[in-house]
Amino acid sequence: MTILVTGGAGYIGAHTTVQLIEQNHDVVIIDNLSHSTIEPLRRIEAITGEMPRFYQGNVQDRQLLQLIFQRHNIEAVIHFAGSKSVGESVADPLAYYHNNIASTLVLCQTMSRFNVFNLVFSSSAAVYGNNASVPVLENMPTQATSPYGRTKLMIEQILEDLHATDSRWSIARLRYFNPIGAHYSGLIGEDPQGLPSNLVPYLSQVAMGSLEQLAVFGDDYDTPDGTGIRDFIHVVDLADAHQKSLHFIAGHPGLHTFNLGTGRGHSVLEMIAAFELASGKTIPYTIHPRREGDIGKSWACAELAKAKLGWQAKRTLQQMLQDAWRWQLQNPEGYEQPLLNQPIPLRMAS
Ligand code: WQD
Secondary structure (H helix, E strand, O other): OEEEEEOOOOHHHHHHHHHHHHOOOEEEEEEOOOOOOOHHHHHHHHHHOOOOEEEEOOOOOHHHHHHHHHHOOOOEEEEOOOOOOHHHHHHOHHHHHHHHHHHHHHHHHHHHHOOOOEEEEEEEHHHHOOOOOOOEOOOOOOOOOOHHHHHHHHHHHHHHHHHHHOOOOEEEEEEEOEEEOOOOOOOOOOOOOOOOOOHHHHHHHHHHOOOOOEEEEOOOOOOOOOOOEEOEEEHHHHHHHHHHHHHHHHHOOOEEEEEEOOOOOEEHHHHHHHHHHHHOOOOOEEEEOOOOOOOOEOOEOOHHHHHHHOOOOOOOHHHHHHHHHHHHHHOOOHHHOOHHHOOOOOOOOO
16 A cells, blocks of 8 residues: 655654555655654665655645645555644643644545545544553543643544544544654664653663763652553554554544553663663662653553454563664664664564
């Protein structure tokens, strides 16, 4: 199939593009490179031997989208493009509502105009907000607690209304828990702009020595060691779920929602110990007060994705962290570093 991947130069977008190409799909990427560079596309070519067709621009650019649909026989869309920082969304909610919602409206209008109705949407466990009970199930109440989370929830509701009025739409809303890790080649990975806000990129930079120590946000949660618990999932497992979702919606027109997690939670202190094992480095840390907006514990029930998609996360926590560390070691400056001095992986069975 020819798949349009919006935000395909991003962390999850690039990993998903690799999996799609390796499953013999043709991929077309649109990305405004606001949080990335062209480098991930070069790395995708180094891994797969194929450079995806690429258009630099905003998904809100109706003319550009129409050009893409006119030029390519797009059969389905995976929609990653959007702003994704919780903290940033609190500081600038209008920018988040405009960017994330407007781009989705223009995308869906254009898809409909070209009779393309298969859509995989990148949602987030953030839609559950401070939901107390774990494991989290898809039918539990949603109550986003940040403008970022509310944009994801609003888009989920827009897609629900879309399907309700036009049954030709076949949609998978994928609620990610905590994606971490990198492709085993170390050529693509998570490249946060500036100071990382997420745990694993921060751990990686402390292990490298570019950051002094980790601030552990709170040790007074109702968890065994008092620190926050999350469901960390390998980004390649997540990418595989997108490929399986594309296949599923092609054969099951409707509106579908899936949690994508491992079903297991790990605390911050457990992650520190696991990262020390994976990297062989000591991670200095200090305990700080809780971070505004954080929840104590969150992990998925991923049984629905297993039953419907035939998908479940395969990679262990050590694999996730070893892959994250390899990416960090090979790319101390992230994508700033050109490909030329990167080892090109022998093509291994995935
Ligand atoms: C994980 C745990 C922190 C950093 C966020 C977004 C979510 C999704 C994934 C987009 C928590 C603790 C973290 C640090 C710490 N993004 N921590 N020190 O907050 O679960 O989810 O990223 O979809 O929407 O909210 O991930 O990695 O920031 O935090 O102690 O320097 O690590 O308190 O318990 P989070 P995270």
